[in-house]
């Protein structure tokens with residue numbers, strides 16, 4: 001098929017075998033690739049109720065037809081059963097690895113089993129080899145990538161750090177300073193004793209209409225450069241001031257939505273004091289990844305990419321921390337050790353909240369005092385979590401599970417949906433965005449619907465309220481499922497103004513298919529429904545907001561921010577299920593499954 005290599009690599013690490021097989025054409029027609037192919041394969045291959053860290057849990061890396069074909073096309077997707085949530089984890093990642101993986105000759109890589117000793121995979125021009133990784137085990141992601149690139153000229157490297165090796169439940173997979181960040185995919189890779197995947201090659205894919213693809217792609221890049229100059233200059237950190245001004249910036253473990261010291265840790269502060277150069281994913285004109293340096297002081301560092309908005313929130317405002325250099329260092333440590341900055345920062349905010357509330361003391365944390373803004377303590381705990389050392393062993397489980405040690409009052413202060421810590425959007429002042437975090441198919445996640453764009457950037461829900469726009473949420477959920485399956489960058493394509501007609505044209509130019517917009521929408525809904533079916537099979541928790549949002553007003557002396565009426569939330573959820581053709585418990589009805597070709 002045009003747009004695909006036609007080959008999938010199957011690796012059984014228990015047996016030490018690698019097998020090349022044809023990619024399932026029928027599956028690609030149903031779900032395109034990337035995230036869609038990931039959930040289809042996970043549903044088929046993972047035993048019901050499998051322990052996410054057991055050898056039987058497959059780790060699936062997949063590209064899409066767009067990977068490597070134009071601007072915003074550097075992405076790949078990782079799917080597995082999440083050790084953090086127990087749901088399908090689908091994490092997409094930019095950088096350079098995705099296109100190089102495809103050029104090595106494969107659409108997808110399915111890894112099952114577990115090796116007896118540390119190993120890494122080398123893929124080149126349709127061939128695969130497993131190699132010993134004893135010498136790499138224990139290294140950070142930066143050193144691992146550098147060493148493997150030195151050993152494999154011209155290759156790209158995706159790898160885990162010590163956090164993944166030690167099965168930290170929010171460990172990441174890294175490449176080129178970019179993370180497949182959420183859900184703990186790095187821990188699943190660590191459970192398989194697989195340190196890295198090295199890829200290189202020159203295998204091309206056939207494109208049905210190169211001229212048209214090039215036209216769409218270059219027009220998108222040009223438009224994005226015109227409308228997103230601030231994003232190109234500052235990256236996602238540009239959003240920090242916006243959300244602070246809207247009073248929707250999580251502050252002090254979601255006690256408030258406004259951080260008075262915001263100007264000390266915003267995009268301008270980063271640019272003024274620490275900026276070195278731009279960096280971006282392969283072929284992207286926006287280059288949103290700013291590289292920073294701290295020249296001296298306790299947090300001196302040579303180079304770190306980011307932090308992004310979410311990291312400024314999680315280690316900054318949400319911890320009451322206005323020391324920007326400590327945030328830069330926390331970002332570097334997490335990237336190098338291979339841990340998700342959103343979950344890690346939220347854990348610290350929660351610990352500070354627990355100490356402030358008198359639920360725990362420093363004695364509960366190996367003598368570590370965690371007061372608001374106490375960045376020295378945060379930075380001391382990060383390596384302990386990655387190494388599962390002392391209290392780090394408990395915190396490596398994520399805040400939901402760690403709360404069990406300190407009882408119901410500690411659990412009540414965790415801000416999570418389906419056991420995954422929240423991204424940077426305060427729901428009490430953005431009900432629709434909060435609602436979308438509760439219904440997200442991988443636990444709290446802003447990238448499943450990006451509803452903050454509609455609600456906060458554009459203000460679409462102001463006049464009639466979110467409930468009058470339920471169709472918008474469904475449409476966004478399906479649209480972004482397609483973006484994750486064709487595989488394009490959500491930031492890039494939003495700035496390029498990509499809509500359903502553009503994605504449909506893009507797909508057809510790549511593959512030669514003659515899909516209509518409605519066909520693509522149906523595929524998006526199919527992917528979303530497959531994820532729901534998988535999560536139901538694995539005992540998905542209720543779609544629900546954190547209990548504090550129904551019980552506490554925001555305490556930031558800004559207008560609004562009253563607690564959410566739970567009846568309003570439950571009524572909205574009923575509308576959402578109805579709009580989806582799901583029953584009252586959120587299970588897809590038989591008719592809906594028939595419509596989507598899933599029954």
Ligand code: SF4
Pocket residue numbers: 072073074094095279280281284285286287288289489490491492
């Ligand atoms: S906008 Fe940023 S994340 Fe997206 S492709 Fe460009 S550099 Fe990568």
